[in-house]
Amino acid sequence: MAEFSGKSCLVTGGASGIGAATALLLAERGAHITIVDCSEQKAKQVVEAVSQFDSDASYFIADVSIAEQAEKAVAYAVEKRGSLDIISNNAGIQRYGTVETTSLPDWSQVLGVNLNSIFYICKYAIPFLKLTRGTIVNMTSVQAFATQENVAAYTTSKHAIIGLTRSMAIDFAHYGVRVNCVAPGTVNTPMLEWAASLDPNPQSVYDACNQMHPLGRIAQPKEIAEVVAFLASDRASFVTGACYLVDGGLLLPIGGVPKTE
Numbered sequence: 001m002a003e004f005s006g007k008s009c010l011v012t013g014g015a016s017g018i019g020a021a022t023a024l025l026l027a028e029r030g031a032h033i034t035i036v037d038c039s040e041q042k043a044k045q046v047v048e049a050v051s052q053f054d055s056d057a058s059y060f061i062a063d064v065s066i067a068e069q070a071e072k073a074v075a076y077a078v079e080k081r082g083s084l085d086i087i088s089n090n091a092g093i094q095r096y097g098t099v100e101t102t103s104l105p106d107w108s109q110v111l112g113v114n115l116n117s118i119f120y121i122c123k124y125a126i127p128f129l130k131l132t133r134g135t136i137v138n139m140t141s142v143q144a145f146a147t148q149e150n151v152a153a154y155t156t157s158k159h160a161i162i163g164l165t166r167s168m169a170i171d172f173a174h175y176g177v178r179v180n181c182v183a184p185g186t187v188n189t190p191m192l193e194w195a196a197s198l199d200p201n202p203q204s205v206y207d208a209c210n211q212m213h214p215l216g217r218i219a220q221p222k223e224i225a226e227v228v229a230f231l232a233s234d235r236a237s238f239v240t241g242a243c244y245l246v247d248g249g250l251l252l253p254i255g256g257v258p259k260t261e
Helices: 017-028 040-050 067-081 104-132 152-175 190-197 202-212 221-232
Strands: 008-012 032-037 057-061 086-089 135-139 178-184 243-246
Touching: 008 017, 008 067, 008 104, 017 032, 017 040, 017 086, 017 221, 032 040, 032 067, 040 057, 057 067, 067 104, 086 104, 086 221, 104 135, 104 152, 135 152, 135 221, 152 178, 178 221, 190 202, 221 243
Parallel strands: 008 032, 008 086, 032 057, 086 135, 135 178, 178 243
Antiparallel strands: none
């Protein structure tokens, strides 16, 4: 498929997990990719992986929770590619704590990386997206709709991404700019690996996550990237302001219903 042939795509958090899978999938379908991440080693690996496709990739090292660095990342992508068609925002971190126990630095860091980075990247990218009638796909989470204990900062950031997505969708619809978001369930990413490592028995975390999802397993990053690609494509030309659940049925069950078998 070459549905993104000639398109210029900026992918934050593009060096690992869902971001890397998205960068590779869009490149496979013809897009020219700018990976924005804070890990140069991992970003280089993704750029090398893109070389197997008939597309081009480069990387820009930045902390997108800092406005000036996000602005430079957008400027680099535009200078490198000559235009900007697709933004895929995936930068994200997890920290644990309640409102009482979350430290002020942790609160600021989570909101900075997960939420502010989207605001900054989009603020500087939208003037260029107006010129191309481009698209934005933001990565949120099932924790934008439901939550767990001990994740105050994370779930707050993910709820807010939906509001920001909808606000941008309505503000820029008349320019032809579409803005949507994706809400995955548990995905096999470095973030999950890190979370599991906090448990004395990491495998038990994976087992529990598999059991939580009615499909009986967690997602692979490429499965989420497929939905990002759809929303970024002309196949979704009448979709804006939407949030797509990709959760393996995680939010379907109602507690308290007895099993019949």
